[in-house]
Amino acid sequence: MKTKTDTEKSASTEEKIKEAARRVFTQKGYAATRTRDIAEESGYNLALINYYFRSKEKLFDIVMLEQLQIFVHSIAGLLNDRETTLPKKIELLVSHYIDMLIANPGLPFFILNEAYAGPEKLFEKVGAGVAGQDLYIRKQWLEFATAHKMNTINPIHLFMNLMSMTVFPFIASPILRNKTNMSTDAFNALMVERKKLIPAWIDAMMQMPVKQSAPPKIPKSKQKGETK
Amino acid sequence: MKTKTDTEKSASTEEKIKEAARRVFTQKGYAATRTRDIAEESGYNLALINYYFRSKEKLFDIVMLEQLQIFVHSIAGLLNDRETTLPKKIELLVSHYIDMLIANPGLPFFILNEAYAGPEKLFEKVGAGVAGQDLYIRKQWLEFATAHKMNTINPIHLFMNLMSMTVFPFIASPILRNKTNMSTDAFNALMVERKKLIPAWIDAMMQMPVKQSAPPKIPKSKQKGETK
DNA sequence: AAAATCATTAATCATCTGATTAAATTGTTT
């Protein structure tokens, strides 16, 4: 019979190693992370890392998937909710994302790194529940698009814009902050501002008249100065 | 006296190693790249990599800076041009960026990786000429903002949006393409569409009435939840 | 063509790194 103390203690150091691993991985990326870094960060012996998790890669997978699933679960419900209107969903989604990203600014870069290193691993394990094809918000989005005569423009553009304006600033924040001498607090304040702004911008884009049919060809002489 | 053949031949293999290095670095990132990968990719012996460049890191710096400076120079002139109007500049900038990114989709990730690994190296060497503080477009932007009563909203938001909507899709394209089963060609076509769309969106944002003046102070109790 | 310089290669070194092992320590059960 397994005693409580036993498992509890194991879980404790196991958890501490995972947390240390999460910190180091998120900061340095998988390739640049040494198992010794994790050992040191956790305060435990190097061998324990292989005792609890079989390898560096397995530890990475576990940490990674946990981190992602926390977030995925936190928004899956919202996306599939049938009561909330689309604009409200967008507002909540942006707000939720920004909160998460302020608390965990390294995650996007982390995810990108993995997506670039080996796409399969991530998508198959995490992406399952939030594939997008069967989410209710997708139906809402498409309905709205057709209702507003937006057939001419691919709805994916607006989705791209939503994600871009929300996530990209966090990804680029090291560069941005360096160029503008901005503190982390100031940056975060900007991002909180965006909780209101982004939904408004997206809304404006959705309402935007698509001046598509109008000028297929402009007789302007010097229209395109340099296409290169 | 140095003979032509000499330098030409040297430059040739030196250049080939750099190109191989660029390919491998861009694809795998600095930490995951092995000098042997570069040697193999270039077709030359491993030792030549240290013969021409003193170390892996120096080779990386050189390749990296070259790549960046090509792009920086290609837009610096545009940004400082005093004739082109702001909307036209935006249009040209987006177009230029998207062309560059289609030709070189790995670059943003590459830059991010370095920005996260060691910020100083990049900014000091490359960022010098395009610091942003002294670019004419900045003046134009600020003038436009004040002229249109946009003082209430930080102009940096619109700059963020411009960069986000242009660059982020490329960064996230591995994920996006995987989720939507999109081919590279289809993705690129989308991006070319955005050459027209993004300037229009930005324009709409700039014209947008800022419904700001309303609540300057909110008696909300839980205003600052967690500054951390 | 001999000498000298440059380019290239195979072999090797020293270190780093992920993983394993065997012993020591701690905790639990009988």
Next chain:
DNA sequence: AAACAATTTAATCAGATGATTAATGATTTT
């Protein structure tokens, strides 16, 4: 407390990796 199992550690291994070296080939200079 003896026996047993779980946890932790120090030491070590095997392979990877960045770099160097010494020898060979090629090209230029004298």
